[in-house]
Amino acid sequence: MSERPEQRKDPVDAIIDQWATVRPDLDTAAMEVFGRIYRLSRAMGERTEKAYARFGIGRGEFDVLATLRRAGEPYTLSPRQLSATLMLTTGGMTGRLDKLERAGLLRRSPDPHDRRGLKVTLTDKGLELIDEAVGAGLAVQTEALSGLDDGQAGQLSELLRELLRTTEDRQD
Amino acid sequence: MSERPEQRKDPVDAIIDQWATVRPDLDTAAMEVFGRIYRLSRAMGERTEKAYARFGIGRGEFDVLATLRRAGEPYTLSPRQLSATLMLTTGGMTGRLDKLERAGLLRRSPDPHDRRGLKVTLTDKGLELIDEAVGAGLAVQTEALSGLDDGQAGQLSELLRELLRTTEDRQD
DNA sequence: ACCAAGTAGCTTAGCGCTAAGCCACTTGCC
DNA sequence: GGCAAGTGGCTTAGCGCTAAGCTACTTGGT
Numbered sequence: 001m002s003e004r005p006e007q008r009k010d011p012v013d014a015i016i017d018q019w020a021t022v023r024p025d026l027d028t029a030a031m032e033v034f035g036r037i038y039r040l041s042r043a044m045g046e047r048t049e050k051a052y053a054r055f056g057i058g059r060g061e062f063d064v065l066a067t068l069r070r071a072g073e074p075y076t077l078s079p080r081q082l083s084a085t086l087m088l089t090t091g092g093m094t095g096r097l098d099k100l101e102r103a104g105l106l107r108r109s110p111d112p113h114d115r116r117g118l119k120v121t122l123t124d125k126g127l128e129l130i131d132e133a134v135g136a137g138l139a140v141q142t143e144a145l146s147g148l149d150d151g152q153a154g155q156l157s158e159l160l161r162e163l164l165r166t167t168e169d170r171q172d
Numbered sequence: 173m174s175e176r177p178e179q180r181k182d183p184v185d186a187i188i189d190q191w192a193t194v195r196p197d198l199d200t201a202a203m204e205v206f207g208r209i210y211r212l213s214r215a216m217g218e219r220t221e222k223a224y225a226r227f228g229i230g231r232g233e234f235d236v237l238a239t240l241r242r243a244g245e246p247y248t249l250s251p252r253q254l255s256a257t258l259m260l261t262t263g264g265m266t267g268r269l270d271k272l273e274r275a276g277l278l279r280r281s282p283d284p285h286d287r288r289g290l291k292v293t294l295t296d297k298g299l300e301l302i303d304e305a306v307g308a309g310l311a312v313q314t315e316a317l318s319g320l321d322d323g324q325a326g327q328l329s330e331l332l333r334e335l336l337r338t339t340e341d342r343q344d
Numbered sequence: 345a346c347c348a349a350g351t352a353g354c355t356t357a358g359c360g361c362t363a364a365g366c367c368a369c370t371t372g373c374c
Numbered sequence: 375g376g377c378a379a380g381t382g383g384c385t386t387a388g389c390g391c392t393a394a395g396c397t398a399c400t401t402g403g404t
Binding site: 372 | 376377378379380382383385386387388389392394395396397398399402403404
């Protein structure tokens with residue numbers, strides 16, 4: 001089974017090998033893919049967290065600011081739109097907005113068309129911060145990807161899109 | 173820029189397009205890869221969580237049992253080895269072990285060679301449960317991967333290994 | 345043999361999330 | 375026009391994690 005003396009040797013291979021020893025009946029091919037996806041996600045999460053810390057925000061707050069920034073002028077969305085986009089409960093959203101509002105990075109104001117609702121708007125300070133922070137985050141990710149050449153990166157991106165597309169259809 | 177009328181259309185593409193509109197200066201290639209990795213990790217986390225719920229455990233507890241199982245007979249490791257393997261603080265480990273011990277799936281006993289330490293051992297019930305649960309988890313992952321053919325899956329796995337290897341070297 | 349430094353596991357405080365429930369307001373049906 | 379059902383945002387309780395600090399024990403230098 002261990003042909004390819006090439007590289008091998010990543011933590012997921014070690015786990016796969018252990019399973020092969022104690023449970024040779026298992027087909028662990030899928031675990032190899034998703035195990036790596038899990039570890040990459042976690043490692044990059046920590047790394048980008050550090051990049052954002054310099055701006056006094058965490059990954060969660062970054063995502064809120066970035067979503068407002070991407071929406072374009074006037075950088076306004078409702079808490080509901082934000083929590084839906086970020087796959088977050090409204091309770092979690094309330095906490096993030098409190099923190100960002102306290103830091104002066106966004107502003108809550110009543111929705112003129114619906115007295116239940118709010119509008120959340122980026123302040124000038126928030127706009128300035130997110131425009132710098134998004135660059136810093138991208139730099140970290142670009143650096144991490146630089147171990148692959150452009151062809152490999154493109155191929156990886158397409159395979160991931162295909163996988164994401166097919167798995168998100170089959171929703172629970 | 174939007175050649176390829178082919179498929180496109182995944183949530184990450186939508187985000188990339190938004191950035192291209194409001195910040196055309198940004199190079200978002202890396203974000204395309206890591207954004208998909210993040211979403212896949214999250215989606216599969218939820219799905220496997222559901223598969224394990226049937227056995228009365230969560231993903232965290234599953235990982236503890238699986239690590240003991242992979243270690244082979246006599247299915248014994250120290251809390252320290254477990255928390256190191258699972259990238260968890262000792263505090264977090266204590267909580268998981270409490271829960272699993274209460275459920276009768278493992279047993280804590282003093283380490284005969286070091287009176288500071290413990291040995292954590294799978295019970296028969298724990299062994300039986302993890303052997304079933306690992307199959308259920310693999311089934312979910314295999315199903316999710318089935319949208320790709322074997323060639324694509326293999327290619328993806330190798331690209332991910334390469335990426336994981338190069339990014340884990342460059343530690344913070 | 346002794347003592348400083350290191351290590352194992354647990355405890356506590358704090359954080360950010362979810363799930364469930366609340367009130368205020370809006371919508372749609374009669 | 376009035377009322378049931380739906381929706382938006384907030385609050386609370388509970389969960390699992392980290393970071394920091396504790397005690398008990400071990401190790402290594404002198």
